[in-house]
Amino acid sequence: MELAVNVLDAQSMITAFGLAGILAVIFAETGLLIGFFLPGDSLLFLAGVGASGAAAEVFDRPGFHLSLPALLVGAPLCAIAGAQVGHLLGARLGSKLFARPDSRLFKAEYVAKAETYFTKYGAGKAVVLARFVPIVRTFLNPVAGVLGMRAGAFLLWNVVGGVVWTIGIILLGYRLGDSLKGSIDTYLLPAIALIIALSLLPVLVEVVRSRRAATR
Template identity: 65%
Template sequence: MDVTNLLSAEWWIVTFGLIGILTIIFAETGLLIGFFLPGDSLLVVAGMGASAKVASAVGLDTPFPLPVLLVGAPVCAIAGAQLGHYIGAKAGPRLFARPDSRLFKQEYVEKAQYYFEKFGPEKAVVLARFIPIVRTFLNPVAGMLGMRPRRFLVWNIVGGVLWTDGLLLFGYFIGDLVPNVDRYILPGAAVIIILSVIPIIREVMKNRKAAAGGSPSAPVTEPKGKHHRETA
């Protein structure tokens, strides 16, 4: 298998179908090893696949059932994030006490913690949904930092529904309204990925400037303050 297929939303959809889509959404938000999966572009292309005009163009025998996607995708995204939060709460900082490797980088965790502390728990849980890599690592970080499970669940539901159904409906209506939209699936997916990583690029540049000025970013720790180890 060509490793570039792993980043292709169209390949995942044609190869694994509806069950594959839901599994990938769960894995990307609940399992640390799923951070590289193409969540944003997958949802948009899946929404297009629910349009009869596009389904055959992407290699589907029949269109995806849109109601199933609109219910199943947020359920899987919410369940995955809750699992990530649970793992972070149980394992604590030792979950991330590992050296950098090809897949795992300490900077991923630091970035998730940065958003958690900059925007506060509620906004961070919602906003992280739209930022690749951060949406995978923020959930266990929230658990590690003691965000209460019930509180996390409320904002997890808000972010999960906005992210999944928003992108699914966007893809569906684009597929129905734009003539020959199948020609633009790959370029469109690339644009979505680029737009998604812009916030990360901006923060990386800011951190590099800060480091150059003698203010490097702090390592991942359990901070003291109002978010430290909240109890249910």
């Protein structure tokens, strides 16, 4: 039996659950460790399109429209709250989270990579940059807690990263939707593919660097 909603498809999620579903996914992807597979970047982009004049055209539902003010307020709040939950879990349960190297969610190597990431960019920059990297933005928050990043400092950079990430991508989708109304179907898939490619670029760069280091 085919599922009515595809949780890996941003458009399917938005069509089925609307604004509430968008906010729930943003919270889960940044705060719940099981949410790392959810489509955060493409979801925010399509949410912005859904608030534009091209909403009904893209989602093929007459009268469909998302509230831009609600998105611009709700998405950052959920992204910030989710990351705070992740940091709190890491700070409170850190030793338990990493007690089993063969855990399905965590491995000891995540801690080592996070330490390298923090050392290379600094704690604040690492928290902000992680927002734009799928999977990393889920796991870095509890890792920051495990590594002892102060709650006040984490909150500050969490707010900066959460606001820039959510509002930036939402407005990008909104502007594209309004400017290409009537012909957006031609550009929508390439735009989403580009966003996904850019978000995965840091991961690919890190993989290449790791392989080169291992070769040396």
